[in-house]
Amino acid sequence: MxxxxxxxxxxxxxxxxxxxxxxxxxxxxxxxxxxxxxxxxxxxxxxAAPSVFNSLAGAGWQANGSESVQVRELAQEHFGGNSSAAVQVVIHSEDLQVTDPQMQQVVTEITDIASSDDRFAEVVPPQPGMTISQDGHTGIVLIGAGQDSTTDDMVKAVDDHKEELTALSGNGIDVYPTGASALWSDFNEANHEAMIKAEMFSWPITLAIMVIAFxxxxxxxxxxxxxxxxxxxxxxxxxxxxxxxxxxxxxxxxxxxxxxxxxxxxxxxxxxxxxxxxxxxxxxxxxxxxxxxxxxxxxxxxxxxxxxxxxxxxxxxxxxxxxxxxxxxxxxxxxxxxxxxxxxxxxxxxxxxxxxxxxxxxxxxxHHSPVFEKWGHLLHRHPWPFAIVSLAILILLALPVFGLKVAMPSINVVPEDAPVRQGYALVQEQMGEGAPGALQIVVPEADAAATAEAAAQSTGIAMVTPPQTAPDGSGYVMMSAIPSVDPSDDQMGQILSDLRETLPADALVGGAPAENLDLQQALNDWFPVVVAVILSLGFLLLLVALQAPLIALLGTLVSLLSTAAAFGVAKLIFQDGHGAGLLGFDAQGFLDGWGPVFFFAMIFAIAMDYTVFLLATAKEHYEHTEDPMHAQINGLAYSGRIIFAAAAVMVAVFFTFALADPLPPKEMGIILGVAVLLDATLIRLILLPVLLRITGHGAWWSPAWLKKILPNISFSH
Known part of the structure; x- marks a missing residue:
């Protein structure tokens, strides 16, 4: 009993x-x-796992609720699917005119392919003065997006039919699917292949590092x-x-x-x-x-x-x-x-x-590393020189970040032999620099004439197509404004802004370039909010875990240094082009637009990962001895080797993506790899232990009132 x-x-x-x-x-x-x-x-x-890459969505690069998304929705509802998601199939011949029977036969075959898929809507053949080049050798067949088709549906539709469409090439006629949906299709395919190759390359390297570490x-x-x-x-x-x-x-x-x-x-x-x-x-x-x-x-x-x-x-x-x-x-x-x-x-x-x-x-x-114990003693004896040198390196690398530019990726991020890029180049050559990135204007019929006149006079607009009345009697009119510059040109943002300010209040401006710019604006607007939320929540988690406000604050703030330094290096490489030849890419002159928001969150998460390992180990030893020197040195002695090995694995994994041909995986691999390298070496193994040394007992002090409201968490056993 x-x-x-x-x-x-x-x-x-x-x-x-x-x-x-x-x-x-x-x-x-x-x-x-x-x-x-x-x-x-x-x-x-x-x-279900084997179908993951075929099942997931291929689009979604938009700012929900933006003016450009409204235009796309109106175009799909009232204009036969002639939206930014429509597929533009470029047909070209050096010898034949678009009006010749052989070219018209290709148009018919494109129409038949589109008619076989419910995701597509109305097919518009090449139109004189709008989608036929001046010499008559190049035309664009527009395959509209179905009224119920999402942008993801259209990307998948291109995935399913682009080989069938490009197979129509022959007998002196070239056929290239282009447009935003085709761009994302080729873009996703190239990036997926690059990611898989990088992953396969990283596994044996990772295993080798693990064997050495363990x-x-x-x-x-x-x-x-x-x-x-x-x-x-x-x-x-x-x-x-x-x-x-x-x-x-x-x-x-x-x-x-x-x-x-x-x-x-x-x-x-x-x-x-x-x-x-x-x-x-x-x-x-x-x-x-x-x-x-x-x-x-x-x-x-x-x-x-x-x-x-x-x-x-x-x-x-x-x-x-x-x-x-x-x-x-x-x-x-x-x-x-x-x-x-x-x-x-x-x-x-x-x-x-x-x-x-x-x-x-x-x-x-x-488990205890004599090497990192000696390193801890060295930092304890000489904290200031190490602090100054590590801070100087991080600040120096972070300075370029103040000149960082961001934008949505240009056509250059897909391989040169991708059909979408070949079609894009052909349209530019035959119809003008801005022809691949037409802006779409939707306006009530009463304002159509005034809108067309204002658009034609707006700065940076090369041509405005004749207004088209919605066939469903909704009272809307749509026209296209062709910019005078490439859709990814720096001037495009100002051109869009001027156009929107010039047009009547009821006129909405969209199109693929506008969607990219609206998305970029949303990313820019939300970036400070995301940073503030991440820093605040990260600090609170550390505070709850460590029960020590000073070291929780310092542990959070120093993570910003590696993040800023990583983006500073990214600016030098991807914007300025330093090392571009060695890494095998052409600099776009900017960092891809999602980089700051997304990579900041990822870098901060990784940085805090190492922070937790180091400070939790130090806190465990402080709880046993209440000796800050013992906590600082043993924190390194028991976690230093793990942090070093973990960082080596992460750097190896991330840097394998630098070998990818497409630019986005290359950006991701280099930025994250540099961030981990800097964070693990200069911050977690130098600066943060030095801060523990300098702050002493104060690092682990907590006011009585705070102890009462925080849950009792201990790392000692």
Whole structure:
């Protein structure tokens, strides 16, 4: 019979374990249940995973509620689908005229292909004075977007039919699908192929770094097992979520990269702590409990910080940007869940075998690193020189950021042999620089004449097409204003602004260039808000976890330094073109528009990941000794090697994307790789430990009133 004393002792023991310690105990003693649940999850969601890239949406690059989106919706409803989402099929011959029978036969065949798909609407053949070049050798067949077709539907329609359309080329006639939907189709295809190649290239590099870091083949394989489980589950989850709301195909691209990097980070921290715990505990179960009660808290806090940072991106009213964040968040949730349940179960099952396959140099490897302990002592003795040098380097690299320009990508981001780019170049050559980026104007019929006259006189407008009355009797009129410059030219923003100011109040201006500019404006407007939300929530999470306002504030602020420095380097490379020849690209003169918002959230999430690992370890030692020197030096001694190895893996993963041909993956890989390199070396392994040294006890001080309102969280065990 159980006595009251035994019950109280058991309850006290459970309380001491904490929630994560109890979770570790449960996973260690119910391993078969954990394995069975994850097997069902991976197999169930994995069944949908192979279709992820074909199922997800290809568009969504728009600012919801903007004037340009209103124009697109009106064009699809009232003008036979002649919107920015319409497909423009360019036909060209050096010898034949568009009016010749052979060219007309190609027009008929294009019409037949369009008629076979309900996603397409009215087909408009080349029109003299509008969509036929002056020499008559080039024409544009307009395939309208169906009234119920979304931009994603149109991109998928191009995916399905572009090979069939380009196959019509022959006998001296060239056929190229162009327009915004075709651009996103070719753009997504090129980027997807580049991302897959980069991922495949990064896996063996990652495994090699893991083997070196762990010194054990079994331990090195655990992070990859964890990541694969998380990736498969998140891929299937995205397919299911896409059935509810369109999810950008870019969501999976980013999720693959981020899940690999973070999964390895988390597993490194957990497995290292487990191996150390196995040296002092008699059973794998107790080692698992200690691992979860200490490293598990840091991993959970890190995962929450990543999710909080990415959730701020959801404020931006752009479907593609939002769903990219959702994709990464879903991957992080699955990887975090696997880290907190599957990994402890596997470690408990392996026990001492976690060190199986140990390499010669790792036989005596300890959780405590003598190298980083010596580094900690050096920083403690000479804090100011290291602080000044690291700050000087970061500030110097960050200075170019003040001249950073952003814009939506130009046609140059797709390969030169892509049909959309060939058609684009042909239209420019035959019909003028601005012809591929016509602005669409929708206006009530009563204002049509005044609108046409004002548009023709507006600065930067080369031509205005004759007004077309809506065939459904809605009273709307539409006309196109052809700019005098390339759609991605710096002057395009001013041209659009002047046109909108010049036209009557009821006139709406849209078209593909306007949608890009409206999206860019929305990204610019929301960027300060996103930054403020990320910094505020990041600080609050650190404050709750560390119970120390000063170091929580410093840990948050120094993350801005690596972010600013990374964007400074991005400006030098992608805007100014330094190193462009070496990296194999032509500089656009700007950074792609989603970069600041999206990459800021990702960089900050990664930076806070390392912050949590370092400060949680330091806080654990401070709780044991209340000695700030001991906390600073041992924080580095016990987490420095993990941070260094995790950063090496992330840099390797990210820099493989620098080898991609398309520009966006190259931008992403270099910016994130530089950010991790700078953050791990100059901030987490130098500047932040120095700040712990300089602030001393003040780093861990907390006012009494704050302690009363914060939950009691301890990292000691």
């Amino acid at each position: 159980t006595t009251t004393t035994e019950t109280d002792a058991s309850s006290e023991k459970e309380k001491q374990l904490g929630a994560l310690g109890r979770l570790g105990d449960w996973t260690a003693t119910h391993r078969r249940w954990v394995f069975a649940i994850w097997a069902l999850l991976v197999v169930g969601l994995g069944a 010194g054990s083949l079994v331990a090195a394989g655990l992070p990859l097992l964890l990541t694969i489980a998380g990736l498969v589950a998140s891929a299937g989850g995205l397919v299911l979520l896409n059935a509810v709301t369109p999810i950008s195909v870019w969501a999976m691209n980013f999720a693959m990269m981020f899940a690999l990097a973070l999964g390895i980070d988390y597993a490194l921290f957990m497995v290292s702590r487990f191996r150390a715990a196995m040296m002092v505990h008699d059973t794998p179960r107790h080692a698992t409990i200690e691992t979860m009660a200490t490293a598990g808290k840091a991993v959970l806090l890190s995962g929450l910080t990543v999710l909080v940072s990415l959730s701020a991106v959801l404020l931006v009213p752009a479907p593609a940007v939002r769903t990219m964040a959702i994709g990464i968040m879903l991957a992080v949730i699955f990887v975090l869940a696997a880290t907190m349940t599957l990994l402890p179960a596997v470690m408990a099952a392996l026990g001492p075998k976690v060190n199986a396959g140990s390499l010669p140099w790792a036989k005596k490897q300890q």
